[in-house]
Amino acid sequence: MHFELTETRVREILAEAARRAPSIALPEASAGEPSVVDMAALWLSALPVEELRAAAVARRGPRAADLETFSPLYVTNTCDAECRMCGMRRDNPELERETASPAQVQRQLETLERRGIRAVALLTGEYRRDTRRWAIGLTRDALGRALRLGFRHVLINIGSLAEDELAELLADVPRRADGRIAPRLTLCTFQETYDRETYRRFMGANPDNPRADFERRLGNFDRAAAAGMRAVNPGLLLGLCRDLPYELVSIALHVRHLLARGLEVFVSVPRLRQASGTSNARGLSDDEFVRMVAILSLGFPEAKIVLTTREPAEIQRRVLPMAGVLSAGSSAVAPYTATGARFPLEASQFEVIDQRPFEEILGEYIAQGVRFENYEARAESAGARPRIPREAGLPVSPG
Ligand code: SAH
Ligand code: TRP
Ligand code: SF4
16 A cells, blocks of 8 residues: 555656647546546647646636635744755755744744634654654644644644654544544645655755655655544645656656545645755746646646645736645744734745735635635734624534
8 A cells, every 4th residue: 555656657657648648638527537647648748738727727617716725834944854945954054043932833823813824734844863753742732732723724744754753743633433533634745856866866865864765755645644644745846857747647646546545635736936045946937837737636636736825926826726725824933923924035944925914815816706714814904803702692603
């Protein structure tokens, strides 16, 4: 049941897709799901990106307006790894290191809650075995706080974990009768690139670097499933590997494996952004990005594509109807204020392009009829207005 990925398999699929590309047609709204070969053939075909996008939106039908949201909360920006594209890498002397205290985490979660956000991603760096226990402790504490405050979905983005470490992270989380985790928790570990050569170039090869082990990272979701988790979030960091068809086929095989295990799957395809102490090349073109999202959406209607405010508003608008999630926030530690957020590049993982408050971002789409699960829009002048206490006897909706 463990996911295995070989270059030979990916190349075989690509060869078959190249034969099929000249004659492949747009999938009809009513047709079955395209296979991984079909997805690659769509990528390689001459079909224009806008036609692929329209087909993907049409196939989603009314679901195109049903999204969810969450905001990231970086608990610390320390890290033991050396990923070359990332501001948090341990060998970046320019980054101002910060770790939020439990009290600060509590206040940040309360701030998000007050602003209507009911889902949060908790983030840290990736650590060597000893330090990892510390990061797991921080995350376990923050997770407990989020669940006690009534957050309905918590995503965990803290690198890859061993079985005993997953057990420790989840020790306080209630279980269902079948032994699996009761609340909605999602483990996020983006492979970044499925090409081992590119992986080595960016994530390193030194055995002392906890991030350098490609296979350990690739196996994280299978360990998470064994530990009782029900939802996972693989991803590509677009811009690391130029061989996009290779990346597409690889992540498609990974997603198919995870769905076959009965896991709920979120798929992230962030584009590379500027970061402190690096000069990242531009990721890939807007059209390549939209093409990637369209084909993933066509191939996996049951998976939710995660779009973030790394993308500017114009691109969000193009991609939103194919996405399942729009996530807005900052990649700095404890950045939220009553009405906005701080975006200091010198203390952030990377540059966030759309820095508008999430009320404004989500509000723009809500005004167009989009619904966001896990967001409760507040009245216009939000912060200033007193909250109606729960005891006020308002009718409670069922469930
Ligand atoms: N330390 C954890 C948490 C990562 S944060 C880990 O590495 O798993 C989530 C994601 O941010 C990373 O997986 C990567 O895909 C993305 N990221 C890293 N550097 C970036 C950059 N310069 N621009 C955009 N995204 C970046
Ligand atoms: N890197 C994480 C992710 O892509 C955290 C994140 C989610 C994020 N949404 C964001 C960072 C919005 C900045 C802005 O899942
Ligand atoms: Fe650390 Fe994650 Fe950045 Fe790599 S991507 S340096 S593991 S924070």
